[in-house]
Amino acid sequence: MENNQKVFKFILGIALVFVIVLVIVGALSGNSKKEEKSDSAFKTYSEKDLTAKLDYLTQSINVTTSTPRKASVELTPPSLYDELPEIDKYPLTVTGTGDIDIEIFSSPEKAGADKDGWLIETAEDFNKENIKIDGKTISVSVRNVSSGQGADYIISGKYLPEAYTPSSKLWGELVASQGGKVEVAADRLLGNVAGILISKDAKARLEQTYGKADFSTVVKAVVDNNLIMGYTNPLASATGLNFLLSTLHNFDSNDMLSNTAKEGFTKFQNNIPYVAYTTMQMRDSASSGKLEGMIMEYQTYINDKELSKFEFIPFGIRHDNPLYAVGKLSDGKKAAIKEFVKYATGSKAQKLAAEYGFNGNNEYAGESYDTTGRGILEAQKLWKENKDGGKDIIAVFVADTSGSMDGDPLLQLKKSLINGAEYIKDNNSIGLVSYSSDVVVEVPIAKFDLNQRAYFQGAVEDLQATGGTASYDGITVGVNMLLEAKKSNPNAKLMLFLLSDGATNEGNSLDYVSPVIKESGIPIYTIGYNADIEALKTISDINEASSINADSDDVIYKIKSLFNAQM
Secondary structure, eight states: OHHHHHHHHHHHHHHHHHHHHHHHHHHHHHHHHHHHHHHHHHHHHTTSOHHHHHHHHHTTOOEEEOOOOOOOOOOSOOOGGGGOOOGGGSOEEEOOOSSEEEEEEEOGGGSSSGGGOHHHHHHHHHHHTOOEETTEEEEEEEEEOOHHHHHHHHHHTSOOOSEEEOSSHHHHHHHHHTTOOEEEEESOSSOOEEEEEEEHHHHHHHHHHHSOOSHHHHHHHHHTTOOOBEEEOTTTOHHHHHHHHHHHHHHOSSOTTSHHHHHHHHHHHTTOOEEESSHHHHHHHHHTTSOSEEEEEHHHHHHOGGGGGEEEEEEEEEOOOOEEEESSOOHHHHHHHHHHHHHHTSHHHHHHHHHTTOSOOTTOOOOOOOOOHHHHHHHHHHHHHHTTTTOOEEEEEEEEOSGGGTTHHHHHHHHHHHHHGGGSOTTSEEEEEEESSSEEEEEEEEEOSHHHHHHHHHHHHTOOOOSOOOHHHHHHHHHHHHHHHHHTOTTOEEEEEEEEOOOOOSSSOHHHHHHHHHHHTOOEEEEESSOOHHHHHHHHHTTTOOEEEOOTTTHHHHHHHHHHHHO
């Protein structure tokens, strides 16, 4: 009897194991079929309209709508200068040790690495000369700061170097017009030229269609929707600013701020798919083959083998890298600047400049148009007001509130949105989404009036970090909100801003979401906080938008600059 019980228990145990195995196999088989069905469904939807794809992708997303609260908002006029980072954010690339030392703000193409390091090598060689004035040794220090940001430091007075060498005289004129004390120490340190780069095929097409391929032809081809090109932000880029003024001058050579110039520029801008935040982002987009044309300085063009597939068409005023003395300087410092100018324009330094791609196209005399600071300011204002062709802007901000954003990243994200919101115009329509493992519509899209600003700020202040990171779920919901809003405003320009550390680990994948992003045509501007920048850049590249690596030192300034340009 006892043996029979043992046999029975043994058989029962085997049966139970068998049942468990069947359950597990069945579950795995079911999951496999579910995945197969899911993938098959997605492929089927991909042959249908965008709405069907979005409906499919949002089925598995848990979306809730928050009840926003109003917060007090700041109504004083915004100022980018308030958010300039401490100058130590941009360390000296050359440190002079003379009794009299001159610090120079320099644009990156001559104070960077390798063939962008002309000023660094020249400054180091100059310092080795141990030149003396009245028995005191003189030296120069170099700080790599972009032309536009260097101008901001000088205009605001937050930090003053002894000298400033932007890419072109436009920035010097702009500084002087806004109260900055600058005096020309040299009209030219080394020669450079701004140009439009167009593909060889595009150039041949323009020559066949219009008989030639020069600046005016390029502008006309864009207006005729016969050329896909982009340019850089004229509020920050020397080449972008030159391009803006040249384009306005092309439409009205007598008055580049006239209604004729404004109307012509609006028609031109309506066919521009991309205004890059930096020259490097512009170059990356062109290298991908998505743009037929872009703008670039000759020195960068000639040094980059990847750009050899483009033809160079010079335009605008020359970029001859002037040098300005800044502020009220002692006689000794003025004399030191003169000595450096003499050395930098001498044969040894100029030979090095030629080796590094400068001083090319010396035969190009440059165009002549209004370069006064007030004219430049008005042109920038005209660009900001008309760059969207009179279209309304509808934007959704998608904020990462996952656990990995806890601490400084989320703090900087909040500051970015609150301070950057000061640059969003009242006639724009704005919404806010947050995401972790799930997605929350914090503020539905509405005109950014005082009421909406208060809701937006309250929602941002209340954001908390917890949970996983379903970035593509957040993007999907944001895109869906934008397309719904567009139904009642078909001519609106749509934008999405993703603020994240880029570390996606839950929800929809990029493979599923990227076709939807592409088909929607919505540019996604990504801002990374201690982030996987390449992952974020991949998202921005889908529809030619900018990606910013916003570390904790200068994130607020960068975001305000971006919003100032785009919103």
